[in-house]
Amino acid sequence: METYAEMWLRQGRERGREEGRQEGRQEGRQEGRQEGRQEMACLMLLRALQRRFGEVSGSVERRVRAADAAQLEVWIDRCLDARSLDEIFAP
Secondary structure, three states: OOOHHHHHHHHHHHHHHHHHHHHHHHHHHHHHHHHHHHHHHHHHHHHHHHHHHOOOOHHHHHHHHHOOHHHHHHHHHHHOOOOOHHHHHOO
């Protein structure tokens, strides 16, 4: 027979586990959304590059896919006015 203290501890553990699961799911959803936005930015930049400058090389595609969100934003902005790929990827 379970004592009141044991029951209280068990319920507390169960609540803690459930809260942990919910927190983990929330973090997973946030990470997934962030990764999705980054992937969309990569695809948009690659498409813009292809439309402006023709076929994109594998090295350019790898560089774009390896970039973080801040760098992608810079390159996307530069893509609007650049006359060449070198201008987009200049330091």
